[in-house]
Amino acid sequence: MPLQRISINNLRNLGSANLNPSSRLNFIYGANGSGKTSVLEAIYLLGSGRSFRSHKIKPLIKHDSASLTLYAEHTSNNSIHKIGLERSGANNASRTKVDGRVVNSASSLASLLPTLMIDAHSFSLIEGSPKERRSFLDWLVFHVKHGFHDAWKGYSKALKQRNSLLRRGRIEGFEIRPWELEMCDKAHQLEAMRLECFKYLKQNLEAVISDFVPLEGVSFELYKGWDRDKTLEQQLDLGRERDYKLGYTWYGSQKADLKIKVSGHAADQALSRGQQKLLVCALKIAIGKTYSELSGRQCIYLVDDLPAELDSGNQKRLASWLNVIGAQVFVTAIELESLSLAWKETERDKIAMFHVKHGNVEQIKQEP
Ligand SMILES: Nc1ncnc2c1ncn2[C@@H]1O[C@H](COP(=O)(O)OP(=O)(O)OP(=O)(O)O)[C@@H](O)[C@H]1O
Numbered sequence: 001m002p003l004q005r006i007s008i009n010n011l012r013n014l015g016s017a018n019l020n021p022s023s024r025l026n027f028i029y030g031a032n033g034s035g036k037t038s039v040l041e042a043i044y045l046l047g048s049g050r051s052f053r054s055h056k057i058k059p060l061i062k063h064d065s066a067s068l069t070l071y072a073e074h075t076s077n078n079s080i081h082k083i084g085l086e087r088s089g090a091n092n093a094s095r096t097k098v099d100g101r102v103v104n105s106a107s108s109l110a111s112l113l114p115t116l117m118i119d120a121h122s123f124s125l126i127e128g129s130p131k132e133r134r135s136f137l138d139w140l141v142f143h144v145k146h147g148f149h150d151a152w153k154g155y156s157k158a159l160k161q162r163n164s165l166l167r168r169g170r171i172e173g174f175e176i177r178p179w180e181l182e183m184c185d186k187a188h189q190l191e192a193m194r195l196e197c198f199k200y201l202k203q204n205l206e207a208v209i210s211d212f213v214p215l216e217g218v219s220f221e222l223y224k225g226w227d228r229d230k231t232l233e234q235q236l237d238l239g240r241e242r243d244y245k246l247g248y249t250w251y252g253s254q255k256a257d258l259k260i261k262v263s264g265h266a267a268d269q270a271l272s273r274g275q276q277k278l279l280v281c282a283l284k285i286a287i288g289k290t291y292s293e294l295s296g297r298q299c300i301y302l303v304d305d306l307p308a309e310l311d312s313g314n315q316k317r318l319a320s321w322l323n324v325i326g327a328q329v330f331v332t333a334i335e336l337e338s339l340s341l342a343w344k345e346t347e348r349d350k351i352a353m354f355h356v357k358h359g360n361v362e363q364i365k366q367e368p
C-alpha cells in the first residue's frame, strides 16, 4: 500500500510541500532543523491520526497558521485511496476523511496505512517498561487479527469497572464477578491472538537476528499477564484482597510483555548501547516481515536519522533487509551521500530523493 502522492501544509516549519514518492525507497536529506523529521511526522499522522512527537495539536501547526492539512494517495487492492486530514488549533478540532467520507476513529485510519518507525526513541523497546513491548506486539496483532480491537475495548471496559469497584470497596461477588467473567473471556481471546502472532514473529526474529545481530543467546518469551500455571479466573480470585488494598487490578492482559533476554539476563542489562540498537532494528524488521506474511500487504517504514543510529556496516545490513521485505521506506539523514552508500545495492530507478531546506521540500531528479 505505498503512498503515491503526499501534500503537506503548515506542519511545523513546512509551509507547503508536495512529494511524489517512490513505492520503494525515499531519501530525505537536509541540514539540522530543515524539516526532515517533520516530513516523517506528516506521514505518521496520516497513518495513525497522531504524532510520534506530541500528544497536542498546537505544537504541530506552523506558527502563525490556524490549521495544518495533509493529503495522500495510496494504492490498495489495485485501487487508489485518498486520505485527507485537517487539524486546527482552535478547540483542538480535527477532521479526517478517507475517500471523501469522514472517519471518526483512529483505529479505522490506522488499519489503512500501517507504519513502523525506527528512530532514537525506538530504543525504549529494550530499556523501557513492558508497555513499550506490549504496544509493539499489539501493533502486529491489531493489523492482522480483526477481532483484536473489539476484544481489547471490551477487556479495558471490564477492567475499568473492576478497578472502580475495588476503589469503592465493593468486592462482594455479585457486583464484581460479572466484570471479572467478562475480563476473563476477553483476556483469553486476546491471549490466543497474541500467542499466534508471537509464534510467527519469533520465527522471523530468530532468522533476522542470526543475519543481523552478532549476538548469542537472545531469547523471546510472551508473558500473558498472569502466572503460567493458573487461569486468569483463579488469579483474580486469589488476588482480590491484594487488589482491593492496591485499588487496582494487578494481573491481566494489561500486564502482557514480550520478554527479551540474553543468556537468561534482561537485555537492557546484558547489551551495550550499540547492540541494543541492532536488536531494535532486528525487532522492527521482523515485525514488518511478519505483518507482510500474515496480511499479504506491506507496511511503511519511517527511518529517522539513520547514520546517527548505526555505523555504516549496520546501515548496509538494515538497508538490505528492508530491500528484501520490499516495503516503502522513507529514510532521513543530514548528508545524501551516507544514504546512497548504505543503499548502494538498490536499483537507482526505485529511489526518490528529497532535499529539505528551511522548511521547503524539493524533489531531486539526480544525485548531485
Ligand atoms: N509549530 C512550529 N512552527 C514552525 N516551526 C516549527 C514548529 N515546531 C517546530 N518548528 C521548527 O521546525 C524545524 C524543523 O524541525 P525538524 O525536527 O523537522 O528538523 P530536522 O530536519 O529533522 O532536524 P534534525 O536534523 O536536527 O533532526 C525546527 O527548526 C523547529 O524549530
Ligand SMILES: [Mg+2]
Pocket: 036, 037, 038, 304, 305
Ligand atoms: Mg530530525
